[in-house]
Amino acid sequence: MHRAGRDVDRRPDAGPGSLECPRRSRDRRPMRSRLLLLVLSCGLALAACSRRGAAPLTLTLAQPASAVSLDPHLHDEEATYSTLSHFYSRLVTFGAELEVVPELALSWENPTDTLWRFRLRTGVLFHDGRPFTAEDAAATIRRAIALPGSKVAFYLQSVEEARAAEPDVLEVRTRYPYAVLLNKLALIDVVPRDAPLAPITAPVGTGPYRFVAGAAGQPVVGARFSRFFGPLPAWERVTVLPFPDERERGTAVSHGKADIAGRLSEDAWAEARSLPGQRMLSREGIGVTMLGFSVKPGSPFADVRVRRAVARAVDRRDLAASWKDAPPAVPMAQLVPPGVFGHSRDFRPEEPGEAAARALLAEAGHPGGLDATVLVPDSARSLAPRLAAQLARVGIRLKVDSRPWPGFYEAWNRSEFQACLFAWSAATTDISDVFDAILHSPGEGYGGSNHLGYSDPELDRLIEASNRTLDPYQRLSQVEAALVIFRRDVPVVPLLLRPHMYAIRPGLDWTPRRDRRIRAVDVKPAEAS
Template sequence: MGFLTRRAALLGASALLAASAIAAVPAAAQNLTIAIGGSVTSLDPHFYNASPNNSVTSHFFDKLLEFDAKAQLVPQLAESWKAVEPTVWEFKLRRGVKWHDGRDFTAEDVAFTVKRAPNVPNSPGGFGGFVRAVEKVEILDPLTVRLHTPGPYPMLPTDLASVAIISRHAGEGAATEDYNSGKAAIGTGPYKFQAYSPGSRIQMVRNDAYWGGRPDWATVDYRVISSPPARTAAILSGDVDIIDTVPSSDLPRLKEEPKVELTSIQGLRVIYLSADRSRDENPIHVTDNDGKPLPRNPFNDLRVRRALTMAIQRDALAERVMQGTASPNGQWLPPGAYSYNPDVKVPAYDPEGARKLLAEAGFPNGFRMVLSSPNDRYPNDARTAQAVAQMWTRIGVQTQVEALPWSTFSARANRQEFGMRLVGWGSATGEASYALINILGTYDSEKRTGANNSGRYSNPELDELTAKALGTLDDKEREDILKRAVKMAMDDVAMFPLHQLVNTWAVKKGLKHEPRMDERTRAMDVRPD
């Protein structure tokens, strides 16, 4: 069954899903404490498309559609959806949904969301790519909205599953600071805002009037503990109930710990390297071997990019640095995913071939560079960067690592302040276009592409192929086009994939946790036993 066909099959069962969602849930007057490693930079659900932010805001805000734990579409604020014309999608909205302040949720809120999502000031990587295909919003009645697209666009329901719906009455005139303060954090979600300490803690309380049934937890204390050893200590001491990104070095110990259970699932996140392509001259943090500026950007030379990717020993990264918690990859989706291309192999480790390519490109003696990395965002992020730096140094590219806290790193990356950076991308939609639009698509604020393309990679031919795929109605034909796009991007070394993560959590014994492929850590996925 094809990607869109699988999702379309859900439509007939939407009423059943809605009924089961509203079914009574045991109301336990319990409190849940969560600890994650990634820093939460805002409670504005449209500010930054980053997993820690999305994990937290999903407690306060719902979407028209949502992805389940295995990246399949399910109804949320939209009870059903269909293409009434090739360029018109109609969404029937759920009745009886209330905002946290008691006002009714209507189609006006959907229209306001579509308008606001791509226009958040100072966003380091927002959500414009998910509504870029919407040309016009038509409200038929308070619970029916039609979204018009310039041409056939079968991916619109999938795109909208990444966009939180915000209230018009609370959001008009509101800035990101108003969401962070709680003033505008009025959602329809299962939990309500209580307090937010940037970078450290978010506190929330149960929404007893939630349309999906009364949530399990009376309060949720959502903490940021960036230090992996400190997260492990917190779960072992009982100070928290669940932690994410379990340190690979602690897995053997935690497996033997009677007070803790581990849950895991193959993740959709690839850890990769991205080169700055925004400069042709005077590249940032790249010099000759004497420390003098280079007249041209070596990363704009395909031979240099191929040399660098050939010099990475991905098996060693997965085995030694990640200790078996990741698998080497040469693209951005795991095997078996829709539009994964089996013909795109993991680049072979060939340091001798890499040196020859560098010489052909005019760098027989290599050059010097800085590899920037977060040190508190992804499992073993700084360690991975150090290992890659050693591999590149062996072929003559003297590489120094700059490791930074995520809050600082993400802001600087958005300003193109890194020559080469380590980052991660989770394809929450479970298919290739999510990355093709947002991290590999040419940056264009008007077209709303490349929102997370901090390296400013641009390939017009790839953009055309992506657009062709997104306008193709047939699932199989679209998948074939996306596979071609994956190969084109990897042949051009548009990014340097390293490995695909396995998502692992540690949970206090006696709690049930459903792990998610999109790695989000949510109170809704933890239940009393």
């Protein structure tokens, strides 16, 4: 049998995962009997190998969604990043603690303040056998910017030109000095140079797995790519299964449906922690849970005084203490957590004030309070009633519209909400991820996820100025000025930093990453680690 990290022997015409079984040239038993014996023989052989400690062939992962798109440039969503990381590589990537590390780029330099020169790996192949060169890297950057509906264009809003200087040298010129370009490139998956300006439905990348089958919202299957440029993963196949229902996801490992289940809520953790056949893991994350508001005409939150009333009514410490049987959440009144550029150790939010909140509502013309609906993913459905109870005390009556993740994500993208409970991660460890995506006005590479309808020209100017500034102290001053406007206008109310929670099958060795990605290359049989 095979060793972890190497392909099993296959017949030349065998599909991925099929094992070579010896033929019996003179066996004249009926075909059905021979087939049954053959299946039993292969099954017993696999069981025997398992008893001897060989790695199982397939790793199965349970997520809220397998992927919202199989096009790496038509999403900016955590579960999809996790799934597509099996098929694609990037110029640089993030380590488990979000440090920037080389991937397709071996090294880089800055001949000028606006020129980045990357020396690329040679000998790397796409899954269709074509060699990767700087032309593919340059075409990827151009596509990520120009693709209609691109969700990652804002990461590249500083880029003026990308070109292949040599087959293994990529040059990227920016419109202005941009110190965090490397961090942004870590979220841009590399595709072949001829990838169309239309949605990709069958990924072709340079990652550790080649795409076998699947579609957005459906199970996605990959087979180990034996010519991958890095260490081969232990698993011959990886399957990502969508479990939109969080309770079903929380029990998937115990019921033998998955090896690792991710993005569990506090309630799912409490229910799953005592189930047999799984162990529980958690770690701190970087995604801040927020309450966002539609500020479009007709929304009950279009008046800033109503939004300020919500901010004064919220008691973060009380929310964080709501769960007794799960890893603790942390009150978070800022857009980004500690360790991310833009977080302030000195900021102190206003204390909850019910009288002040009622006065603001009365001033806004709602002395008797108001009714509104809040859209939430089902992973936050236990948080929503607790938040609604706090707001009800000042007269804001929230109806909770809880949906499985795919339905929530679709409504979020269509701006079909009055208020929305969501989490946003500064995935590049810089507050610009939040500023550029959800607070800057849409247009010119900015505001790709601004579904709030919020816009302020001065905030836009400060965001753009901070992106052009290299000096970290000057840049921090610009960020703080932008945050003054943010706190004045309250387009979102930061609430909590919630832990990342997982269920995992015993016998696996895996350490959760800070960005919540579950990658088969990081998971090993415990005895082989």
